[in-house]
Amino acid sequence: MALIGSFQDNFNDNVIGPNWGNSYGGVSETGGKARIPCVAGVFAGYQTAKDWTLAGSSAFVQLPLAAAANGASTEAQTAFNIIQATAGTFLAININTVAGTIRFENNVGYTDGSAVSLTYNSSTHAWLRIRETGGNVLWDTSTDGSTWTNRRTLATPAWVTNSVNAVAVELLSWRNNGTTNYAEFDNFNTAASSAAVHFMSASLTADGALGSALTPSAVLGASLEASTSLDASVTLAAVLSAELAADATLGAQTDAAARDDLTPLIGQPQSGWTVSPPWI
Template sequence: MPLIGALIDNFNDNITGPDWGNAYGGVTETGGRARVPCTTGYAGYQTGYAYTLASSSVYLQIPIVPALSTATTEAIACMMILSGTAGTRLGFVINAVGGLLRCKSEVGYYDPASVDITYNGTTHKWLRITETAGNILWDTSPDGTTWTNRRTLATPAWVASAVDTLALDLFCHRDAGTSDFAEYDNVNTLSNGAVYTGTAAATAESAATATGIYVAVGSAAAVAESDAAATSRVVATATASALGEVDANAVAAGADLSDVDVHVGAPRSGWAVSTPWK
Protein backbone atom coordinates (compact mmCIF):
# COMPACT_ATOMS: atom_id res chain seq x y z
CA MET A 1 0.00 0.00 0.00
CA PRO A 2 1.11 3.63 -0.58
CA LEU A 3 2.57 6.40 1.47
CA ILE A 4 -0.09 8.41 3.26
CA GLY A 5 0.58 11.27 0.85
CA ALA A 6 -1.02 9.16 -1.88
CA LEU A 7 -4.41 9.30 -0.15
CA ILE A 8 -6.42 11.92 -2.07
CA ASP A 9 -10.08 12.79 -1.64
CA ASN A 10 -12.03 16.03 -2.12
CA PHE A 11 -15.34 14.31 -1.21
CA ASN A 12 -17.16 15.82 -4.18
CA ASP A 13 -18.82 12.56 -5.21
CA ASN A 14 -20.86 12.58 -1.98
CA ILE A 15 -20.11 8.88 -1.52
CA THR A 16 -18.02 7.42 1.30
CA GLY A 17 -15.45 5.66 -0.85
CA PRO A 18 -13.43 2.50 -0.20
CA ASP A 19 -10.43 4.48 1.10
CA TRP A 20 -12.51 5.11 4.24
CA GLY A 21 -13.39 1.51 4.89
CA ASN A 22 -13.22 1.89 8.69
CA ALA A 23 -15.60 4.88 8.87
CA TYR A 24 -17.93 4.75 11.86
CA GLY A 25 -20.57 6.62 13.84
CA GLY A 26 -22.92 7.73 11.06
CA VAL A 27 -20.55 9.84 8.95
CA THR A 28 -21.70 11.09 5.55
CA GLU A 29 -20.47 13.03 2.55
CA THR A 30 -22.66 16.09 2.22
CA GLY A 31 -22.25 19.08 -0.09
CA GLY A 32 -18.82 17.93 -1.24
CA ARG A 33 -17.39 17.50 2.29
CA ALA A 34 -16.93 14.70 4.80
CA ARG A 35 -19.38 15.39 7.62
CA VAL A 36 -18.64 13.82 11.01
CA PRO A 37 -21.24 13.98 13.80
CA CYS A 38 -20.06 15.43 17.12
CA THR A 39 -22.09 13.70 19.83
CA THR A 40 -21.44 12.10 23.19
CA GLY A 41 -20.50 9.02 21.21
CA TYR A 42 -17.67 8.83 18.69
CA ALA A 43 -17.77 9.16 14.91
CA GLY A 44 -15.01 9.32 12.35
CA TYR A 45 -13.87 9.04 8.76
CA GLN A 46 -11.16 6.40 9.10
CA THR A 47 -9.04 4.61 6.52
CA GLY A 48 -7.88 1.04 6.78
CA TYR A 49 -4.55 0.37 8.52
CA ALA A 50 -2.65 0.40 5.27
CA TYR A 51 -0.45 3.52 5.07
CA THR A 52 3.08 4.70 5.84
CA LEU A 53 3.88 8.14 7.29
CA ALA A 54 7.69 7.87 7.18
CA SER A 55 9.02 10.20 4.45
CA SER A 56 5.50 11.30 3.65
CA SER A 57 2.89 13.90 4.55
CA VAL A 58 -0.85 14.35 4.88
CA TYR A 59 -2.79 17.61 4.88
CA LEU A 60 -6.45 18.63 4.77
CA GLN A 61 -8.95 21.38 5.43
CA ILE A 62 -11.37 21.62 8.36
CA PRO A 63 -13.83 24.39 7.38
CA ILE A 64 -16.38 23.63 10.13
CA VAL A 65 -15.64 22.58 13.72
CA PRO A 66 -17.98 21.68 16.59
CA ALA A 67 -19.50 24.40 18.75
CA LEU A 68 -18.89 24.58 22.48
CA SER A 69 -22.54 24.28 23.57
CA THR A 70 -22.45 23.04 27.19
CA ALA A 71 -19.39 20.81 26.87
CA THR A 72 -17.06 20.99 29.85
CA THR A 73 -14.03 18.96 28.77
CA GLU A 74 -14.33 18.06 25.07
CA ALA A 75 -16.08 19.28 21.95
CA ILE A 76 -13.39 18.13 19.53
CA ALA A 77 -12.56 17.68 15.86
CA CYS A 78 -9.43 15.59 15.37
CA MET A 79 -7.00 14.65 12.64
CA MET A 80 -5.03 11.68 13.96
CA ILE A 81 -2.61 9.16 12.49
CA LEU A 82 -3.13 5.88 14.30
CA SER A 83 -0.57 3.17 14.95
CA GLY A 84 -1.61 -0.43 15.40
CA THR A 85 -1.49 0.06 19.18
CA ALA A 86 -4.52 1.61 20.86
CA GLY A 87 -3.75 5.08 22.20
CA THR A 88 -0.44 5.43 20.33
CA ARG A 89 -1.11 8.11 17.77
CA LEU A 90 -0.24 11.67 16.71
CA GLY A 91 -1.96 14.61 15.08
CA PHE A 92 -4.14 17.63 15.75
CA VAL A 93 -7.05 18.13 18.16
CA ILE A 94 -9.29 21.21 17.89
CA ASN A 95 -11.18 21.62 21.15
CA ALA A 96 -13.96 24.19 21.54
CA VAL A 97 -13.49 23.89 25.31
CA GLY A 98 -10.72 26.40 25.88
CA GLY A 99 -10.60 27.27 22.15
CA LEU A 100 -7.38 25.33 21.58
CA LEU A 101 -5.52 23.73 18.70
CA ARG A 102 -3.42 20.94 20.23
CA CYS A 103 -0.41 19.34 18.50
CA LYS A 104 -0.16 15.89 20.07
CA SER A 105 1.99 12.76 20.04
CA GLU A 106 0.28 10.34 22.38
CA VAL A 107 1.11 7.07 24.08
CA GLY A 108 -1.73 5.59 26.10
CA TYR A 109 -3.93 8.48 24.88
CA TYR A 110 -1.71 10.99 26.66
CA ASP A 111 0.94 13.54 25.68
CA PRO A 112 2.49 15.46 28.59
CA ALA A 113 4.33 17.74 26.16
CA SER A 114 1.38 18.67 23.92
CA VAL A 115 1.89 22.02 22.19
CA ASP A 116 -1.31 24.04 22.52
CA ILE A 117 -2.13 27.30 20.76
CA THR A 118 -5.26 29.42 20.58
CA TYR A 119 -7.38 28.11 17.73
CA ASN A 120 -8.26 30.46 14.87
CA GLY A 121 -10.69 29.19 12.27
CA THR A 122 -9.06 31.23 9.52
CA THR A 123 -5.37 30.90 10.34
CA HIS A 124 -5.66 27.20 11.17
CA LYS A 125 -8.16 26.11 8.52
CA TRP A 126 -5.61 23.76 6.94
CA LEU A 127 -3.59 21.23 8.96
CA ARG A 128 -0.58 19.15 7.90
CA ILE A 129 1.49 16.35 9.42
CA THR A 130 4.87 15.60 7.82
CA GLU A 131 7.65 13.13 8.56
CA THR A 132 10.98 14.24 7.15
CA ALA A 133 14.67 13.98 8.06
CA GLY A 134 13.91 12.18 11.33
CA ASN A 135 11.28 14.67 12.55
CA ILE A 136 7.52 15.04 12.72
CA LEU A 137 6.23 18.50 11.79
CA TRP A 138 2.86 19.94 12.74
CA ASP A 139 2.00 22.82 10.35
CA THR A 140 -1.03 25.06 9.80
CA SER A 141 -2.16 27.24 6.91
CA PRO A 142 -5.00 29.60 6.05
CA ASP A 143 -5.03 28.56 2.39
CA GLY A 144 -3.21 25.24 1.97
CA THR A 145 -0.24 26.97 0.34
CA THR A 146 1.58 29.07 2.95
CA TRP A 147 2.45 26.95 5.99
CA THR A 148 3.56 27.81 9.54
CA ASN A 149 5.27 25.23 11.73
CA ARG A 150 3.65 24.78 15.15
CA ARG A 151 5.63 21.86 16.58
CA THR A 152 8.64 19.74 15.64
CA LEU A 153 9.42 16.44 17.37
CA ALA A 154 11.91 13.66 16.77
CA THR A 155 10.10 10.92 14.88
CA PRO A 156 8.71 8.32 17.31
CA ALA A 157 10.05 4.83 16.72
CA TRP A 158 6.65 3.46 15.85
CA VAL A 159 6.33 5.87 12.90
CA ALA A 160 9.65 4.75 11.42
CA SER A 161 8.88 1.06 11.82
CA ALA A 162 5.20 1.13 10.84
CA VAL A 163 5.14 0.36 7.14
CA ASP A 164 1.72 -0.09 5.52
CA THR A 165 0.09 -0.38 8.96
CA LEU A 166 -1.07 3.16 9.84
CA ALA A 167 -4.53 4.71 9.51
CA LEU A 168 -5.84 8.25 9.23
CA ASP A 169 -8.79 9.00 11.52
CA LEU A 170 -10.87 12.19 11.24
CA PHE A 171 -13.11 12.00 14.27
CA CYS A 172 -15.32 14.03 16.64
CA HIS A 173 -16.64 13.73 20.18
CA ARG A 174 -18.19 15.87 22.91
CA ASP A 175 -18.79 15.19 26.57
CA ALA A 176 -22.01 17.22 26.71
CA GLY A 177 -24.13 19.73 24.83
CA THR A 178 -26.10 19.86 21.62
CA SER A 179 -25.03 17.41 18.95
CA ASP A 180 -23.57 19.01 15.84
CA PHE A 181 -20.75 18.12 13.45
CA ALA A 182 -17.40 18.97 11.89
CA GLU A 183 -16.65 18.97 8.19
CA TYR A 184 -13.40 17.86 6.57
CA ASP A 185 -12.35 18.53 3.01
CA ASN A 186 -9.56 18.30 0.39
CA VAL A 187 -7.34 15.54 1.74
CA ASN A 188 -3.95 15.95 0.04
CA THR A 189 -5.37 18.16 -2.70
CA LEU A 190 -5.96 21.84 -3.34
CA SER A 191 -8.30 21.06 -6.20
CA ASN A 192 -11.91 21.14 -5.14
CA GLY A 193 -12.95 19.99 -8.62
CA ALA A 194 -16.44 21.39 -8.29
CA VAL A 195 -19.00 21.39 -11.07
CA TYR A 196 -21.39 24.34 -11.08
CA THR A 197 -24.68 24.33 -12.97
CA GLY A 198 -26.16 27.71 -13.78
CA THR A 199 -29.26 29.03 -15.52
CA ALA A 200 -29.60 31.89 -17.94
CA ALA A 201 -32.44 33.84 -19.53
CA ALA A 202 -32.13 34.84 -23.15
CA THR A 203 -34.28 36.24 -25.93
CA ALA A 204 -32.45 34.32 -28.63
CA GLU A 205 -31.06 30.86 -29.16
CA SER A 206 -27.30 30.67 -29.05
CA ALA A 207 -24.42 28.42 -30.03
CA ALA A 208 -20.67 28.69 -29.99
CA THR A 209 -19.01 31.42 -32.04
CA ALA A 210 -22.35 32.60 -33.43
CA THR A 211 -23.18 35.95 -34.93
CA GLY A 212 -26.67 37.31 -35.54
CA ILE A 213 -28.87 36.57 -38.54
CA TYR A 214 -31.65 39.12 -39.02
CA VAL A 215 -34.83 38.34 -40.89
CA ALA A 216 -37.03 41.31 -41.88
CA VAL A 217 -40.64 40.37 -42.51
CA GLY A 218 -43.21 42.86 -43.88
CA SER A 219 -42.86 45.71 -41.39
CA ALA A 220 -39.15 45.02 -41.09
CA ALA A 221 -39.35 43.85 -37.46
CA ALA A 222 -36.25 41.70 -36.88
CA VAL A 223 -36.05 38.45 -34.93
CA ALA A 224 -32.56 37.44 -33.80
CA GLU A 225 -31.37 33.89 -34.19
CA SER A 226 -27.88 32.43 -34.21
CA ASP A 227 -26.07 29.30 -35.19
CA ALA A 228 -22.50 28.03 -35.05
CA ALA A 229 -19.96 29.95 -37.06
CA ALA A 230 -22.66 31.93 -38.86
CA THR A 231 -22.01 35.27 -40.49
CA SER A 232 -24.43 38.16 -40.28
CA ARG A 233 -26.90 38.53 -43.15
CA VAL A 234 -30.27 40.16 -43.83
CA VAL A 235 -33.14 38.43 -45.56
CA ALA A 236 -35.98 40.71 -46.63
CA THR A 237 -39.40 39.71 -47.87
CA ALA A 238 -40.74 42.67 -49.81
CA THR A 239 -44.14 43.49 -51.23
CA ALA A 240 -44.34 44.88 -54.74
CA SER A 241 -46.77 46.80 -56.92
CA ALA A 242 -47.80 45.56 -60.33
CA LEU A 243 -45.01 47.59 -61.85
CA GLY A 244 -42.44 45.67 -59.79
CA GLU A 245 -41.55 48.54 -57.49
CA VAL A 246 -40.28 47.66 -54.01
CA ASP A 247 -42.51 48.79 -51.17
CA ALA A 248 -40.05 50.70 -48.97
CA ASN A 249 -42.06 49.97 -45.83
CA ALA A 250 -41.24 46.27 -46.20
CA VAL A 251 -37.50 46.73 -45.81
CA ALA A 252 -35.68 47.37 -42.53
CA ALA A 253 -34.11 50.81 -42.43
CA GLY A 254 -30.50 50.62 -43.42
CA ALA A 255 -30.81 47.04 -44.74
CA ASP A 256 -28.55 46.00 -47.58
CA LEU A 257 -30.82 45.37 -50.57
CA SER A 258 -28.10 44.34 -52.99
CA ASP A 259 -29.06 40.69 -52.71
CA VAL A 260 -32.87 41.14 -52.44
CA ASP A 261 -34.90 39.52 -55.25
CA VAL A 262 -38.35 40.89 -55.98
CA HIS A 263 -40.82 38.32 -57.22
CA VAL A 264 -43.93 39.63 -58.99
CA GLY A 265 -46.80 37.19 -59.25
CA ALA A 266 -49.74 36.89 -61.60
CA PRO A 267 -52.40 39.62 -61.40
CA ARG A 268 -55.51 39.12 -59.33
CA SER A 269 -59.08 39.95 -60.15
CA GLY A 270 -59.93 43.64 -59.86
CA TRP A 271 -56.42 44.86 -60.75
CA ALA A 272 -55.77 47.33 -63.50
CA VAL A 273 -53.07 45.63 -65.52
CA SER A 274 -50.89 46.49 -68.42
CA THR A 275 -48.07 44.82 -70.29
CA PRO A 276 -47.10 42.02 -70.07
CA TRP A 277 -50.52 40.72 -68.95
CA LYS A 278 -52.75 42.93 -70.95
Protein backbone atom coordinates in the same frame (compact mmCIF):
# COMPACT_ATOMS: atom_id res chain seq x y z
CA MET B 1 -0.10 -0.24 0.51
CA ALA B 2 1.60 3.11 -0.27
CA LEU B 3 2.85 6.39 1.11
CA ILE B 4 0.01 8.20 2.83
CA GLY B 5 0.54 11.26 0.61
CA SER B 6 -0.61 9.30 -2.43
CA PHE B 7 -4.16 8.99 -1.07
CA GLN B 8 -6.45 11.85 -2.06
CA ASP B 9 -10.13 12.60 -1.61
CA ASN B 10 -12.02 15.86 -2.28
CA PHE B 11 -15.33 14.35 -1.05
CA ASN B 12 -17.18 15.80 -4.04
CA ASP B 13 -19.12 12.69 -5.07
CA ASN B 14 -21.09 12.57 -1.79
CA VAL B 15 -20.24 8.88 -1.41
CA ILE B 16 -17.86 7.60 1.27
CA GLY B 17 -15.05 6.04 -0.75
CA PRO B 18 -13.70 2.52 -0.18
CA ASN B 19 -10.43 3.85 1.29
CA TRP B 20 -12.46 5.06 4.28
CA GLY B 21 -13.67 1.53 4.94
CA ASN B 22 -13.22 1.70 8.73
CA SER B 23 -15.46 4.74 9.20
CA TYR B 24 -17.90 4.67 12.12
CA GLY B 25 -20.44 6.63 14.20
CA GLY B 26 -22.89 7.72 11.49
CA VAL B 27 -20.53 9.81 9.33
CA SER B 28 -21.66 10.95 5.89
CA GLU B 29 -20.39 12.70 2.80
CA THR B 30 -22.65 15.70 2.32
CA GLY B 31 -22.36 18.86 0.24
CA GLY B 32 -18.91 17.87 -1.00
CA LYS B 33 -17.52 17.46 2.53
CA ALA B 34 -16.83 14.71 5.05
CA ARG B 35 -19.41 15.34 7.80
CA ILE B 36 -18.83 13.84 11.24
CA PRO B 37 -21.49 13.99 13.97
CA CYS B 38 -20.40 15.39 17.33
CA VAL B 39 -22.61 13.52 19.76
CA ALA B 40 -22.38 13.43 23.55
CA GLY B 41 -20.41 10.38 24.68
CA VAL B 42 -20.17 8.93 21.14
CA PHE B 43 -17.02 8.83 19.04
CA ALA B 44 -17.50 9.20 15.27
CA GLY B 45 -14.98 9.39 12.49
CA TYR B 46 -13.78 8.78 8.98
CA GLN B 47 -11.03 6.16 9.16
CA THR B 48 -8.92 4.28 6.63
CA ALA B 49 -7.56 0.80 7.04
CA LYS B 50 -4.08 0.55 8.59
CA ASP B 51 -2.48 0.15 5.19
CA TRP B 52 -0.44 3.32 4.78
CA THR B 53 3.06 4.65 5.52
CA LEU B 54 3.74 8.10 7.04
CA ALA B 55 7.57 7.86 7.05
CA GLY B 56 8.89 10.06 4.23
CA SER B 57 5.39 11.27 3.44
CA SER B 58 2.73 13.81 4.39
CA ALA B 59 -1.00 14.04 5.08
CA PHE B 60 -3.02 17.25 5.10
CA VAL B 61 -6.68 18.20 5.19
CA GLN B 62 -8.90 21.28 5.15
CA LEU B 63 -11.12 21.99 8.16
CA PRO B 64 -14.04 24.22 7.10
CA LEU B 65 -15.93 23.58 10.34
CA ALA B 66 -14.88 22.44 13.79
CA ALA B 67 -17.67 21.16 16.02
CA ALA B 68 -18.97 24.06 18.14
CA ALA B 69 -19.17 23.78 21.95
CA ASN B 70 -23.00 23.71 21.95
CA GLY B 71 -23.29 23.31 25.71
CA ALA B 72 -20.39 20.89 26.25
CA SER B 73 -18.82 21.41 29.67
CA THR B 74 -15.27 20.27 28.95
CA GLU B 75 -14.79 18.98 25.42
CA ALA B 76 -16.19 19.38 21.92
CA GLN B 77 -13.42 17.80 19.88
CA THR B 78 -12.49 17.85 16.23
CA ALA B 79 -9.30 15.87 15.54
CA PHE B 80 -6.99 14.87 12.69
CA ASN B 81 -5.12 11.71 13.72
CA ILE B 82 -2.45 9.38 12.35
CA ILE B 83 -2.95 6.09 14.20
CA GLN B 84 -1.25 2.70 14.25
CA ALA B 85 -1.69 -0.77 15.75
CA THR B 86 -0.97 0.12 19.39
CA ALA B 87 -4.11 1.71 20.83
CA GLY B 88 -3.54 5.15 22.34
CA THR B 89 -0.24 5.75 20.51
CA PHE B 90 -0.87 8.23 17.70
CA LEU B 91 -0.08 11.67 16.27
CA ALA B 92 -2.84 14.26 16.39
CA ILE B 93 -3.97 17.81 15.77
CA ASN B 94 -6.82 18.23 18.24
CA ILE B 95 -9.22 21.19 18.41
CA ASN B 96 -11.41 21.72 21.48
CA THR B 97 -13.90 24.54 20.96
CA VAL B 98 -14.90 24.52 24.65
CA ALA B 99 -11.37 25.48 25.68
CA GLY B 100 -10.74 27.35 22.42
CA THR B 101 -7.48 25.49 21.82
CA ILE B 102 -5.65 23.62 19.07
CA ARG B 103 -3.08 21.03 20.27
CA PHE B 104 -0.26 19.34 18.39
CA GLU B 105 0.13 15.95 20.03
CA ASN B 106 2.39 12.88 20.12
CA ASN B 107 0.17 10.66 22.21
CA VAL B 108 1.22 7.57 24.15
CA GLY B 109 -1.53 6.00 26.26
CA TYR B 110 -3.91 8.67 24.87
CA THR B 111 -1.96 11.55 26.40
CA ASP B 112 0.95 13.90 25.68
CA GLY B 113 2.27 16.03 28.52
CA SER B 114 4.51 17.96 26.08
CA ALA B 115 1.85 18.85 23.55
CA VAL B 116 2.06 22.32 22.00
CA SER B 117 -1.20 24.21 22.59
CA LEU B 118 -2.30 27.42 20.85
CA THR B 119 -5.47 29.50 20.77
CA TYR B 120 -7.64 28.09 18.00
CA ASN B 121 -8.51 30.39 15.09
CA SER B 122 -10.65 29.00 12.31
CA SER B 123 -8.96 31.17 9.66
CA THR B 124 -5.36 30.75 10.79
CA HIS B 125 -5.82 27.01 11.30
CA ALA B 126 -8.02 26.33 8.29
CA TRP B 127 -5.69 23.60 6.98
CA LEU B 128 -3.90 20.95 9.06
CA ARG B 129 -0.84 18.88 8.14
CA ILE B 130 1.25 16.09 9.73
CA ARG B 131 4.42 14.99 7.92
CA GLU B 132 7.62 13.04 8.44
CA THR B 133 10.88 14.10 6.81
CA GLY B 134 14.58 14.08 7.64
CA GLY B 135 14.12 12.15 10.90
CA ASN B 136 11.46 14.53 12.26
CA VAL B 137 7.70 14.68 12.54
CA LEU B 138 6.25 18.14 11.88
CA TRP B 139 2.82 19.55 12.66
CA ASP B 140 1.82 22.49 10.40
CA THR B 141 -1.17 24.77 9.76
CA SER B 142 -2.16 27.01 6.86
CA THR B 143 -4.72 29.62 5.96
CA ASP B 144 -4.96 28.52 2.32
CA GLY B 145 -3.45 25.05 1.93
CA SER B 146 -0.47 26.52 0.11
CA THR B 147 1.70 28.48 2.57
CA TRP B 148 2.34 26.52 5.76
CA THR B 149 3.48 27.49 9.27
CA ASN B 150 5.24 24.89 11.38
CA ARG B 151 3.75 24.58 14.88
CA ARG B 152 5.77 21.70 16.32
CA THR B 153 8.77 19.59 15.34
CA LEU B 154 9.77 16.35 17.10
CA ALA B 155 12.28 13.58 16.45
CA THR B 156 10.43 10.84 14.62
CA PRO B 157 8.98 8.26 17.04
CA ALA B 158 10.25 4.76 16.30
CA TRP B 159 6.79 3.44 15.55
CA VAL B 160 6.41 5.87 12.64
CA THR B 161 9.52 4.50 10.93
CA ASN B 162 8.63 0.91 11.74
CA SER B 163 5.01 1.11 10.66
CA VAL B 164 5.39 0.46 6.97
CA ASN B 165 1.94 -0.04 5.44
CA ALA B 166 0.56 -0.08 8.98
CA VAL B 167 -0.85 3.37 9.79
CA ALA B 168 -4.28 4.88 9.22
CA VAL B 169 -5.82 8.35 8.88
CA GLU B 170 -8.66 9.27 11.23
CA LEU B 171 -10.91 12.36 11.10
CA LEU B 172 -12.74 12.38 14.42
CA SER B 173 -15.32 14.27 16.47
CA TRP B 174 -16.60 13.82 20.02
CA ARG B 175 -18.16 15.76 22.91
CA ASN B 176 -18.59 14.97 26.60
CA ASN B 177 -22.11 16.48 26.73
CA GLY B 178 -24.22 19.22 25.18
CA THR B 179 -26.21 19.42 21.95
CA THR B 180 -25.36 17.34 18.90
CA ASN B 181 -23.81 19.11 15.92
CA TYR B 182 -21.00 18.12 13.54
CA ALA B 183 -17.54 18.83 12.17
CA GLU B 184 -16.70 19.00 8.47
CA PHE B 185 -13.45 18.12 6.69
CA ASP B 186 -12.58 18.67 3.03
CA ASN B 187 -9.81 18.21 0.44
CA PHE B 188 -7.71 15.46 1.93
CA ASN B 189 -4.25 15.69 0.33
CA THR B 190 -5.61 17.94 -2.40
CA ALA B 191 -5.95 21.70 -2.59
CA ALA B 192 -8.39 21.45 -5.50
CA SER B 193 -10.94 23.82 -3.99
CA SER B 194 -8.42 26.67 -3.80
CA ALA B 195 -8.20 26.53 -7.57
CA ALA B 196 -11.92 26.75 -8.09
CA VAL B 197 -13.36 28.87 -10.88
CA HIS B 198 -16.12 31.24 -9.82
CA PHE B 199 -18.60 32.67 -12.33
CA MET B 200 -19.98 36.09 -11.51
CA SER B 201 -22.36 38.45 -13.29
CA ALA B 202 -21.93 42.20 -13.53
CA SER B 203 -23.71 45.13 -15.15
CA LEU B 204 -21.16 47.35 -16.86
CA THR B 205 -21.72 50.93 -18.01
CA ALA B 206 -18.90 53.05 -19.34
CA ASP B 207 -18.13 56.03 -21.54
CA GLY B 208 -14.59 56.44 -22.59
CA ALA B 209 -11.85 55.73 -24.99
CA LEU B 210 -10.84 52.18 -25.51
CA GLY B 211 -7.24 51.22 -25.77
CA SER B 212 -5.78 47.95 -26.82
CA ALA B 213 -2.49 46.35 -26.15
CA LEU B 214 -0.41 45.56 -29.18
CA THR B 215 0.43 41.99 -29.90
CA PRO B 216 3.83 41.72 -31.57
CA SER B 217 3.86 39.85 -34.81
CA ALA B 218 7.00 38.17 -36.05
CA VAL B 219 7.57 37.60 -39.73
CA LEU B 220 9.71 34.59 -40.28
CA GLY B 221 11.59 33.70 -43.41
CA ALA B 222 10.97 30.33 -44.89
CA SER B 223 12.14 28.41 -47.90
CA LEU B 224 9.16 26.99 -49.68
CA GLU B 225 9.32 24.36 -52.34
CA ALA B 226 6.41 23.18 -54.34
CA SER B 227 5.68 21.33 -57.50
CA THR B 228 2.42 21.90 -59.19
CA SER B 229 0.72 21.62 -62.55
CA LEU B 230 -1.16 24.62 -63.81
CA ASP B 231 -3.92 24.31 -66.37
CA ALA B 232 -5.28 27.35 -68.16
CA SER B 233 -7.53 28.02 -71.07
CA VAL B 234 -5.66 29.91 -73.81
CA THR B 235 -7.08 32.73 -75.91
CA LEU B 236 -5.37 32.99 -79.29
CA ALA B 237 -5.08 36.32 -81.05
CA ALA B 238 -4.13 36.37 -84.79
CA VAL B 239 -3.30 39.31 -87.01
CA LEU B 240 -4.07 38.48 -90.62
CA SER B 241 -2.98 40.36 -93.69
CA ALA B 242 -5.04 40.39 -96.89
CA GLU B 243 -4.50 41.70 -100.39
CA LEU B 244 -7.61 43.05 -101.99
CA ALA B 245 -8.02 43.50 -105.72
CA ALA B 246 -10.95 45.09 -107.47
CA ASP B 247 -11.98 46.24 -110.91
CA ALA B 248 -14.52 48.95 -111.09
CA THR B 249 -16.12 51.11 -113.76
CA LEU B 250 -16.92 54.63 -112.77
CA GLY B 251 -19.59 56.48 -114.56
CA ALA B 252 -21.26 59.79 -114.12
CA GLN B 253 -24.81 60.51 -114.87
CA THR B 254 -25.57 63.81 -116.62
CA ASP B 255 -28.82 65.60 -117.07
CA ALA B 256 -30.53 63.50 -119.59
CA ALA B 257 -32.65 66.36 -120.86
CA ALA B 258 -31.91 67.31 -124.51
CA ARG B 259 -30.34 70.70 -124.92
CA ASP B 260 -30.15 70.93 -128.73
CA ASP B 261 -33.60 72.39 -128.99
CA LEU B 262 -32.67 75.55 -127.05
CA THR B 263 -32.70 78.84 -129.01
CA PRO B 264 -30.73 81.70 -127.58
CA LEU B 265 -32.43 85.03 -127.84
CA ILE B 266 -30.31 88.16 -128.14
CA GLY B 267 -32.16 91.50 -127.77
CA GLN B 268 -31.24 95.14 -127.40
CA PRO B 269 -29.48 96.14 -124.27
CA GLN B 270 -31.49 98.09 -121.79
CA SER B 271 -30.46 101.22 -119.99
CA GLY B 272 -28.47 100.76 -116.83
CA TRP B 273 -26.63 97.83 -118.24
CA THR B 274 -23.04 97.81 -119.33
CA VAL B 275 -22.75 96.40 -122.74
CA SER B 276 -19.74 94.47 -123.69
CA PRO B 277 -18.90 92.50 -126.73
CA PRO B 278 -20.41 90.97 -128.74
CA TRP B 279 -23.24 93.33 -128.35
CA ILE B 280 -21.33 96.53 -129.09
